[in-house]
Amino acid sequence: xxxxxxxxxxxxxxxxxxxxxxxxxxxxxxxxxxxxxxxxxxxxxxxxxxxxxxxxxxxxxxxxxxxxxxxxxxxxxxxxxxxxxxxxxxxxxxxxxxxxxxxxxxxxxxxxxxxxxxxxxxxxxxxxxxxxxxxxxxxxxxxxxxxxxxxxxxxxxxxxxxxxxxxxxxxxxxxxxxxxxxxxxxxxxxxxxxxxxxxxxxxxxxxxxxxxxxxxxxxxxxxxxxxxxxxxxxxxxxxxxxxxxxxxxxxxxxxxxxxxxxxxxxxxxxxxxxxxxxxxxxxxxxxxxxxxxxxxxxxxxx
Numbered sequence: 001x002x003x004x005x006x007x008x009x010x011x012x013x014x015x016x017x018x019x020x021x022x023x024x025x026x027x028x029x030x031x032x033x034x035x036x037x038x039x040x041x042x043x044x045x046x047x048x049x050x051x052x053x054x055x056x057x058x059x060x061x062x063x064x065x066x067x068x069x070x071x072x073x074x075x076x077x078x079x080x081x082x083x084x085x086x087x088x089x090x091x092x093x094x095x096x097x098x099x100x101x102x103x104x105x106x107x108x109x110x111x112x113x114x115x116x117x118x119x120x121x122x123x124x125x126x127x128x129x130x131x132x133x134x135x136x137x138x139x140x141x142x143x144x145x146x147x148x149x150x151x152x153x154x155x156x157x158x159x160x161x162x163x164x165x166x167x168x169x170x171x172x173x174x175x176x177x178x179x180x181x182x183x184x185x186x187x188x189x190x191x192x193x194x195x196x197x198x199x200x201x202x203x204x205x206x207x208x209x210x211x212x213x214x215x216x217x218x219x220x221x222x223x224x225x226x227x228x229x230x231x232x233x234x235x236x237x238x239x240x241x242x243x244x245x246x247x248x249x250x251x252x253x254x255x256x257x258x259x260x261x262x263x264x265x266x267x268x269x270x271x272x273x274x275x276x277x278x279x280x281x282x283x284x285x286x287x288x289x290x291x292x293x294x295x296x297x298x299x300x301x302x
Contacts, residue, residue: 071206072233072260079238083295087288093217099237099255101217103248104297105289109184110176111246115224117174118195118268124170125197136202136261142171142178142270143193152192165191177270185220186286188277198230198267203260206235210254217250220272227263242269 081098084091092101118140125138126148141149145161147168155161171178181190198204221232223242232240235256240249251257261267276283 068203068205068258068260071235071258072231075233075235075238076231077238078241080298083291083298087291089284089287092287092291093250094215096217097215098217099234099252099257100221100240101250101287101290102241102294103220103250103286103290104293105286106184106248107246109180109246109248111222111224114174114177114180114270115246115268117177118197118224118270119266121170121173121195122197122266125195128196133205133207134203136199137204138197138199140170140195140197141168141192142174142195143167143181143190149192149194162189162191170195181272185272185274186276186279186282187272187274188279189275191273191275193270193272195224196269196271198259198261198269200261200264200266204258206256206258208254208256212254215252215254217252219251219253220248220274221251222246222248222270222272224268224270225265226269227261227265227267229263230259230261230265230267232259233257 081096092098121140124147125140128134128137128139130137139148141147144165145155147170149168152158152161167178171181181193221240221242223244223246225246226242226244228244232242234240237255240251241247242249259267
C-alpha cells in the first residue's frame with residue numbers, strides 16, 4: 001500500500017507512459033483540471049499515492065505539508081529490534097525483516113574528516129530526483145560512470161555497465177573518504193557510491209526503491225553528519241538512529257521510507273552500493289562484531 005499524497009512537484013507526462021493506459025494519459029494531458037489518484041513507478045522506484053493534476057501538458061503532483069508531517073509523526077518513533085542470542089548472517093540479512101542494522105564495528109572511522117571533504121564540494125552537487133519526489137536533494141558521485149551517475153538500470157545491460165564504473169574526479173578531491181572505501185569498507189567491488197546532500201527544509205517523499213519481494217539488508221547509508229531535526233523514517237519500522245558524529249547502517253530499501261530535514265543545516269550522507277566478491281569473510285566479521293556490540297548496548301552492558 002503506498003502512503004497517501006505527493007508534495008508540490010511538477011512532473012512531465014513522459015514519467016508515467018509505462019504506468020498509465022495510453023488513453024488515460026492523453027485524456028489527462030489535454031485536461032487542465034482533472035484529478036487522478038494513482039501509484040506510479042519511476043526507474044523501478046515505487047512512489048506513494050498521488051494526486052495528479054494536468055495543466056498544459058505538465059502534471060502537477062501535490063502533497064500537503066500536513067500529510068508529510070502526518071507520515072513522520074505516525075511512523076517517527078524509535079523502535080528496538082529483539083536480538084537473538086546467536087549471530088546468524090543469513091537470518092540477519094535476508095530473514096530478520098529489519099529495516100536497518102547499525103554497523104557499529106565501523107563507529108571509529110574519520111567521519112568528520114570525510115564530512116569536511118564532502119562539504120567543501122557543496123557547490124558541485126547535482127539536483128537529484130527533484131522532478132519526482134525530492135526537494136533540496138542533491139548528489140555527487142565518487143564511484144560510478146561520472147560525477148552525476150543515476151540508477152544504473154537506466155544505462156543499459158547491468159553487467160556491461162558495472163565493468164565501466166570507476167572513480168570520478170570527486171574521489172581525487174576526497175582522499176580520506178577514498179581511503180575508507182578502498183581499505184576499510186568490507187567489500188571487494190564498489191558499484192555506485194555517492195555523497196547525498198539534503199538542504200535545510202528539504203525532504204525526500206515516501207517511496208520504496210525495491211519491490212516487496214526483494215527484502216534484504218543491502219545498501220549502506222552513512223551519516224557524515226545528521227542534524228538533530230533531520231529524520232530518516234521507515235514506515236512501520238521507525239526512525240533510523242543516525243548519529244550527527246557519523247554512523248553506518250545497512251538498509252532494506254524495499255520498505256517505504258522518507259527523509260525530512262527540518263534543521264537549519266545541510267545533511268550529508270554517503271550511500272554505498274557494492275558486491276562482496278572475495279571479501280565475504282570481512283563482511284561476516286563486520287556484521288558479527290556489530291551484532292554483538294549492538295546487543296550488548298541494548299542490554300545496557302556498554
